[in-house]
Amino acid sequence: MQQVFKRPDALCDVNLHYCPGCTHGIVHRLVAEVLDELGIEGKAIGVAPVGCSVFAYDYWNCDMQQAAHGRAPAVATGIKRVRPDNVVFTYQGDGDLASIGTAETVHAAMRGENITIIFINNAIYGMTGGQMAPTTLPGQVTQTSPYGRDPKTQGYPIRMSEMLSKTDGAAYIERVSVDSVKNINSAKKAIKKAFQTQLDGKGFSMVEVLSTCPTNWGKSPKEALEWLRENMMPYYPLGVYTDKTAENKAE
Amino acid sequence: MAKVVFREERCKGCYLCMDVCPKKIIVVAEDRMNAKGFRPVEVLKMDECLGCAMCATMCPDCVIEVFK
Ligand SMILES: Cc1ncc(C[n+]2csc(CCOP(=O)(O)OP(=O)(O)O)c2C)c(N)n1
Ligand code: SF4
Ligand code: SF4
Ligand code: SF4
Ligand SMILES: [Mg+2]
Numbered sequence: 001m002q003q004v005f006k007r008p009d010a011l012c013d014v015n016l017h018y019c020p021g022c023t024h025g026i027v028h029r030l031v032a033e034v035l036d037e038l039g040i041e042g043k044a045i046g047v048a049p050v051g052c053s054v055f056a057y058d059y060w061n062c063d064m065q066q067a068a069h070g071r072a073p074a075v076a077t078g079i080k081r082v083r084p085d086n087v088v089f090t091y092q093g094d095g096d097l098a099s100i101g102t103a104e105t106v107h108a109a110m111r112g113e114n115i116t117i118i119f120i121n122n123a124i125y126g127m128t129g130g131q132m133a134p135t136t137l138p139g140q141v142t143q144t145s146p147y148g149r150d151p152k153t154q155g156y157p158i159r160m161s162e163m164l165s166k167t168d169g170a171a172y173i174e175r176v177s178v179d180s181v182k183n184i185n186s187a188k189k190a191i192k193k194a195f196q197t198q199l200d201g202k203g204f205s206m207v208e209v210l211s212t213c214p215t216n217w218g219k220s221p222k223e224a225l226e227w228l229r230e231n232m233m234p235y236y237p238l239g240v241y242t243d244k245t246a247e248n249k250a251e
Numbered sequence: 252m253a254k255v256v257f258r259e260e261r262c263k264g265c266y267l268c269m270d271v272c273p274k275k276i277i278v279v280a281e282d283r284m285n286a287k288g289f290r291p292v293e294v295l296k297m298d299e300c301l302g303c304a305m306c307a308t309m310c311p312d313c314v315i316e317v318f319k
Contacts, residue, residue, distance in 0.1 A: 004319045222266065
């Protein structure tokens with residue numbers, strides 16, 4: 001018998017602190033599998049955010065840096081500019097990337113920074129106990145929207161992939177989901193393509209991953225996946241939002 | 252012939268693997284808990300395992316290794 005599935009080498013052999021069934025763990029593994037397959041663990045530098053994935057610096061075997069809340073794209077920019085031969089990526093939640101860090105995110109895309117962003121959209125602030133995020137859906141109950149988010153007073157959920165796809169600097173942006181085996185496999189392909197985009201020097205790449213927060217959604221891990229499918233997917237359609245990798249190549 | 256191996260002490264009892272297994276052979280180990288206090292999962296009818304690795308793909312905690 002041959003081993004057909006094993007823990008990727010780029011994933012540290014430690015216990016992840018995430019809640020049972022939290023999909024952060026799936027995305028960590030996918031990133032590690034891609035680092036292994038592209039053979040870039042030795043030259044990758046990751047930037048961890050503030051949020052539930054704050055300890056991500058302990059989870060990948062590559063070099064890691066920790067950024068202040070929302071500033072990961074700015075930190076990644078600095079690292080990439082002084083070490084252009086390294087592969088630099090950030091891993092950020094929706095509160096981190098789409099709220100406090102919106103400016104850093106948008107301007108990194110505008111500048112076409114040759115970095116890769118893995119963006120975990122779970123429609124909530126997980127780490128701090130389930131407050132409303134910019135990505136929280138209309139009607140969604142959170143600690144700070146106890147009657148459900150009302151766009152009239154709390155605004156509309158932000159669609160980052162759509163928004164950033166309109167920036168001239170963005171080379172590759174795709175939204176994926178990790179709610180099923182099929183979608184997990186597609187998510188891995190997207191993550192690999194995003195890293196390849198950077199390796200080819202084509203510019204800013206981001207993969208938005210629809211994820212769950214069973215704990216703060218008040219659901220079982222299985223119910224959370226169903227809720228993601230029924231509620232998040234219609235508002236946040238999966239797909240490639242921009243792919244200029246072919247044209248950038250021609251230049 | 253195929254088999255799965257669970258690194259039981261890492262299991263968090265989320266049971267997402269049970270749900271995606273096409274053969275529905277993954278069950279809760281009712282007779283024990285791991286050090287974290289979760290009831291891990293196990294496969295009793297290993298001869299039915301396809302080695303498809305759907306369980307391992309879904310596991311957020313990299314508990315499962317698959318051999319074929
Ligand atoms: C400057 C600053 N402001 C606020 C906080 C509090 N804080 C910590 S994590 C977080 C939001 C995390 O949510 P998200 O980025 O969606 O990550 P998740 O935990 O959902 O994965 C906030 C507001 C902080 N740590 N630093
Ligand atoms: S609070 Fe939510 S996002 Fe954070 S580890 Fe738990 S389930 Fe995951
Ligand atoms: S998916 Fe992983 S952590 Fe969850 S019950 Fe199965 S083996 Fe345990
Ligand atoms: S490898 Fe496939 S058949 Fe075997 S336990 Fe896992 S999901 Fe079930
Ligand atoms: Mg979040």
